[in-house]
Amino acid sequence: MSFDELGKLAQEVEFEAHKKRLGDNLKSSEEFLAGVATRPGVRCVDDMLLYYEVVKEGVGPVLDDVKGSYYFNYMARLPDDRVLYDTKESGCQQVALDSVIPGFAKGVMGMRQGERRLLYIHPSLGFRSMHWTVPPNMVLVMDVELGGEAK
Numbered sequence: 001m002s003f004d005e006l007g008k009l010a011q012e013v014e015f016e017a018h019k020k021r022l023g024d025n026l027k028s029s030e031e032f033l034a035g036v037a038t039r040p041g042v043r044c045v046d047d048m049l050l051y052y053e054v055v056k057e058g059v060g061p062v063l064d065d066v067k068g069s070y071y072f073n074y075m076a077r078l079p080d081d082r083v084l085y086d087t088k089e090s091g092c093q094q095v096a097l098d099s100v101i102p103g104f105a106k107g108v109m110g111m112r113q114g115e116r117r118l119l120y121i122h123p124s125l126g127f128r129s130m131h132w133t134v135p136p137n138m139v140l141v142m143d144v145e146l147g148g149e150a151k
Helices: 003-037 102-107
Strands: 043-046 050-056 059-062 069-077 083-086 093-096 116-121 140-149
Touching: 003 050, 003 116, 043 102, 050 102, 102 116, 102 140
Parallel strands: none
Antiparallel strands: 043 050, 050 116, 069 083, 069 093, 069 140, 116 140
């Protein structure tokens, strides 16, 4: 076998392994979300794709502008509790809702200032397989608190 043939074979093996990871992760994500859907207090935004639970109620006007910019504290993690990002160190972050993953933008609709939610986001409303720190086809769990509207 030539060096080029060996390289091609290695690429094919890696591609097949990647396809298997995609399928395995998607199955795992969907099983996780099916379990989330049965928990008391969990609300469905988009069946089998997006759920949330209110951890702390907020006050004031309802967030309803999908193109608005707001301040949030948030932590993104995987179902196994591996933290991907946490604003705890840097404080509230200004977030333009038209520039984030769809699951975040949809999941925060209806929040009030000071409200804290756990969002459970299917990969199709998250990063799918396009983010370098998130394994492909993995569900995201986001702990989000609305600080207020950015002026």
